[in-house]
Amino acid sequence: MAGQTLEGTSTGKRPTIDDVARLSGVGRATVSRVLNDGPNVSDKMRSRVLEAVETLGYQVNLQARFLAGGANRTVLLIFSSDTESEPNSYYQAALETGALRVCAQTGFELVTHSVVQSGADVETRILHLVEESRCRGVILTPPFSDWSNLVRLLTEAGTALVRISPGSSEDPGAPGVGMDDEAAGFALARHLLDLGHRRVGFIQGLAEHLSAERRFLGAMRAFKEEGLDENAIVSRRGNFTFKSGTDLLPELIATDPRPTAIICANDDTAVGALFAAHRDGLDVPRDLSIASFDDTPVSALVWPPLTTVHQPIQEMSARAMQIIAGAGGSGGVAPQSCELLPFTIVERASVASPARR
Amino acid sequence: MAGQTLEGTSTGKRPTIDDVARLSGVGRATVSRVLNDGPNVSDKMRSRVLEAVETLGYQVNLQARFLAGGANRTVLLIFSSDTESEPNSYYQAALETGALRVCAQTGFELVTHSVVQSGADVETRILHLVEESRCRGVILTPPFSDWSNLVRLLTEAGTALVRISPGSSEDPGAPGVGMDDEAAGFALARHLLDLGHRRVGFIQGLAEHLSAERRFLGAMRAFKEEGLDENAIVSRRGNFTFKSGTDLLPELIATDPRPTAIICANDDTAVGALFAAHRDGLDVPRDLSIASFDDTPVSALVWPPLTTVHQPIQEMSARAMQIIAGAGGSGGVAPQSCELLPFTIVERASVASPARR
DNA sequence: GCTCTTATTGGAAGCGCTTCCAACCGTTCC
DNA sequence: GGAACGGTTGGAAGCGCTTCCAATAAGAGC
Incomplete structure (x- = not known):
């Protein structure tokens, strides 16, 4: 092979692995090995390649790498x-x-x-x-x-x-x-029970969202273990929206005796319930406590800020x-x-x- | 060439363009043309290729396409x-x-x-x-x-x-x-002026967010055109956060005479201001109007819901x-x-x- | 000193696709 | 009727990379 052509390396185009190989005077395969932390490369070669990569500002072409069989990222x-x-x-x-x-x-x-x-x-x-x-x-x-x-x-x-x-x-x-949605539901219900609530409303989410259902079941378990009456709990099914909260809260507080606390499937629903409570002249939390799940930012922004289960x-x-x-x-x-x-x-x-x- | 080998087409692997070419009995280039809606392809060929694509369940390999020079997507x-x-x-x-x-x-x-x-x-x-x-x-x-x-x-x-x-x-x-942020700022300020406000506070965003600055300038233009006194406007610089609102609202309403309306650089800040207003016993909007920019969902969720400029x-x-x-x-x-x-x-x-x- | 391993190295064969280009075909025009 | 022509078609050359494999260099053991 004639003298290595260091010239004419790149002409406006991006440097390729061949440019690196030529500059560092090694084979293409070796460059590839260095780039992929492959085994069996001497330190001398490695540093020579790395240096060439540096001076050329070389970056692998991911499409080519994958085409050739490398793992996609x-x-x-x-x-x-x-x-x-x-x-x-x-x-x-x-x-x-x-x-x-x-x-x-x-x-x-x-x-x-x-x-x-x-x-x-x-x-x-x-x-x-x-x-x-x-x-x-x-x-x-x-x-x-x-x-x-x-x-x-x-x-x-x-x-x-x-x-x-x-x-x-x-x-x-x-x-x-x-x-652990079940445990989260249990814990939140337990929290309300500890504060003295004995009549609780629940605005559920969509039934197909199983994790939300598990929260509900966890809460129910807490109520049951506490020995609450079957009809101490009222629940309605919503769909996770603000509107669920505004629409369903009136139904829940219309029951007799009225719940002293409401658990909502998620924050948006709770914010809706809060909105409806304001609208209907209820003071939260004096007249009604509202709690929910997720701890999305809005839960800290509303007045009063919401007690909620933080989901990571x-x-x-x-x-x-x-x-x-x-x-x-x-x-x-x-x-x-x-x-x-x-x-x-x-x-x-x-x-x-x-x-x- | 011997009879076209329809067999051995794919063995667990995905079909390639060559498989399609073989099945439909055309050249690889023609398949490529069909796939890319290229010109100069007879209807007969096109439909033959399309049929083969269908039966094979062929999908182009995007990496290969790009490697070969096609446009990345x-x-x-x-x-x-x-x-x-x-x-x-x-x-x-x-x-x-x-x-x-x-x-x-x-x-x-x-x-x-x-x-x-x-x-x-x-x-x-x-x-x-x-x-x-x-x-x-x-x-x-x-x-x-x-x-x-x-x-x-x-x-x-x-x-x-x-x-x-x-x-x-x-x-x-x-x-x-x-x-048009400047016009939006102008319009919102104009809206407040039309309602009769003559003392307004403004909580600005970060200075480096130029579009937010333009909103501010637009509002100032409206006030100026209305002939408002220089010190009829008080402004403070926040950083778009809820905290900006809670922290700066007190400063604004401490001025004398007190502003009757506050414009915030964005909804989060406005929600913060609203929070602080509640906290400090002000009734919104009776004692103080609050308006902002963006119309993010939270603006409709708080109580009272916020008047805001909808940004698309x-x-x-x-x-x-x-x-x-x-x-x-x-x-x-x-x-x-x-x-x-x-x-x-x-x-x-x-x-x-x-x-x- | 010489053969047998073992760690390195580079050549070459693709990965699946686009595209250039030469070949081909049915027309049109003189 | 033959030359020129524009629409079609397929062969072949890469795109830049990984990896198999044969080749070489370097130790190791006798």
Whole structure:
């Protein structure tokens, strides 16, 4: 081979691995090994290559790397969007932020997809999305995380899958990350009981969101263990919206005897209930305590601020990303378990002991 | 050539373009043309290929397509994240949702990045992100959209760049999408004037967010045109947070004569101000009107709901995506102008005529 | 000193796709 | 009737990278 042509290296184009190889006077394969922390590279070679990379400002072409068989570093984050309703923006943004944080550390890329939940071919559409992207992993958010058929399809497609807040932690299938919703429901109910409440209303969420159902069941268990009368508890089914709260609160406080506290499936509903309470001239918490789940920012912004169960949303998605990132080339993702992150009850002013009647 | 080998097409692997070519008995180049809606393909060939694609369930490998020179369909959405503060989740989520909607229609992929704003090498880090991804375009959100050096660097790197809410619409550089902040500020101030307010307080945002400054200037223009006294207006500088509102409201209402209305740079600040008003025993809107900008969901959830200027966030990012998607292979993005989307004042209960003293 | 291992190294074969270009075909025009 | 022509078609050359594999260098053991 004639003298190594150091000239004519790059002409406006980005440097390639061959440019690096030429500059450092080594083979292309060696450069590749250095770039991938491969084994069997002498220190001398390594530093020579690294130096060339530095001077050339070389950056690998990820598409080429993947084409050639390297592992893709893309992870899909899939949200459900109802056709018209505003998405639950905080929940979505927080999940994303948590995942993004881990991405920045690990060099992964997060691609977000919002899939309209209606229509018959939803599962197929998602499957297509995943296959086309050739991604390394998928993070599925509720309620998709509970669609066991979808979970099965994706798993069969060989995707590293992590589910956010799966409804049942024993459900076989893919691993999941969530919090112990049943225990959270129990704890919040217990908190109200400890303050002296004996008549409680509950505004539930959508039945298909299993994790929300588990919160409800946990609360019911607390009431039952306390020996409360069956009809000491009144519940109505909402759909997680502000409107659920404004619409259903009147129904709950119309019952006799009137509840002294209301638990809502999520903060938005609670804020709606609070709004309705103001509207109807009730003083919170003197006349009525209101508590909820999630601890989204709005819960601290309203007056009075809401007592709510803090759900570690960012941590959940961060953990999900870690699981995928750690799954390595093919090492099976952690066993099909569901990691439960700790929750805490954030006590604010919307809850107090019931006024003596 | 011997009989076309229809057998042995795929063995567990995904079908490739060659499989399609073989099955349909045409050349690989023709398949490629069909897939890309290329010119000069007879209907007969086209339908034959399409049929083969169908039976094989073929999907292009995007990485390979890009490697071979096809246009990438990835767009980067870059957010700024302060080290620890909670991101403005609604703003972020709404921008993303808008962009995602267009992505779904156009087959683009949105990759979100959250870049920590502190540190000296921020611009370099962003540039790296962009170069490494080989993306088709970049959407820059505030305050990055006003970093003219960054804009210049990215433009020089040959990226299709669209800025969200750039501070100045005349600023040369890349195209932008926003709303007429100056006019919005003017309109909101005018609204208060029309109701009879003559003493107004203003809680500003961070000075580096130029679009917020323009709102302030617009409001000041309205006051000036009305002939209000210089010191009829009191302003304090906040940082867009709830805390800004709670902290600064007392200062504003401590002035003599006391303002009858407060304008806040954004909803969070207004919610804080409202919180402080409750705390300090003021009745909103009887004792004090509060208005703000953005119309994020929280503005409708608090009591009383806030009068605020609706900013079409989703539409802004949707438009940004369209500009990038429409920029085609290389056709220069629309001239370096800034598209201004219409805003509207959403009248709610937090604003009323000042009480007669 | 010489053969046998073992750690390094570079050549070359693709990964799946786009695109240039030469070949081809049915027309149109002189 | 033959030359020129524009619409079609398929072969082949990469895009930049990983990885298999043969080749070489360097120790190790007798």
